Amino acid sequence: MTKIQFFLLTLSFATLFSGCASQSESASSVSRGEGYFAGYGCATCHRIGNEGGRLGPDLTTIGFRKSKEWLDLWLKNPPEWKKNTLMPNFYLKDSIRKDMVDYLVSLKGDLYESKERPWNKSDLMADPRKRGETIFNSVGCVGCHGVTGKGGYPNNNVVGGAIPTLTRVADGFSKEELKDRIRKGSIPAPANPQSPSPMITMPAWGKILKEDELDALVEYLYSLRPPVSEEEAW
Ligand code: HEC
Ligand code: HEC
Incomplete structure (x- = not known):
């Protein structure tokens, strides 16, 4: 089993057992989104904090600079917003895209406060x-x-x-x-x-x-x- 398969398996268990109170649900959608971010290899091109690639913009403050609505639109189909973008369309399922957007919205630059x-x-x-x-x-x-x-x-x-x-x-x-x-x-x-x-x-x-x-x-x-x-x- 590859790392990613293992990761997705763990993830589906995590989803099964996640609570239903709305607060914990949104907290867990953020952590599911973080998992998808890693699983889909987004970090190959994007940095968050001090880790990740540099082919695309650093995303440490993405939730501060871009709105939830725009992020959702972008992830749906990047080339539709910007022709010739290097970022591929991942054809994400709606539920996965929603978790990923919740994760991105949570990134408001706080990582820089705790690290140098x-x-x-x-x-x-x-x-x-x-x-x-x-x-x-x-x-x-x-x-x-x-x-x-x-x-x-x-x-x-x-x-x-x-x-x-x-x-x-x-x-x-x-x-x-x-x-x-x-x-x-x-x-x-x-x-x-x-x-x-x-x-x-x-x-x-x-x-x-x-x-x-x-x-x-x-x-x-x-x-x-x-x-x-x-x-x-x-
Ligand atoms: C989320 C997108 C976004 C980001 C990120 C962003 N800007 Fe802007 N910026 C804009 C937009 C849109 C305008 C035009 C605003 C307007 O027309 O009122 C603008 C306008 C400006 C202007 C005025 C330009 C002019 O000719 O009037 C400056 C200067 C500027 N930005 C600098 C920066 C700097 C420095 C940063 C990073 C710290 C930054 N921007 C980050 C979207 C952004
Ligand atoms: C092959 C490299 C590559 C991969 C993989 C990639 N991106 Fe991107 N991404 C880019 C580039 C490049 C841009 C900037 C748009 C442009 O200039 O074409 C971008 C832009 C973005 C933006 C907007 C950034 C901003 O400052 O406005 C977000 C959000 C984003 N990507 C999220 C993701 C997520 C989530 C994934 C994984 C599902 C991902 N990207 C995978 C290359 C990539």
């Missing part, structure tokens, strides 16, 4: 830009704004159909304004007020990040400005 935050290593503390880059990737800015802020992630019912790119924010915002923008987050205006609201919003990062972490993010975003060419620079 990955961007607080001493070499990074001495280099705010690099530290900002590590925060950008670890807390999942990358999951909405793309690798190095290049964008390309879809949103529904917004002008242009996409989440903003961040490579030119240095031209539009002072450092203080930029920090405030990240701290407070925002809800995009719907392109068409008659259609359903955009499902992806900019989270208020001040709720989980400290002032010095926001400062490091600002340093990183400022560094993304494309280099000014020699001609323009005269």
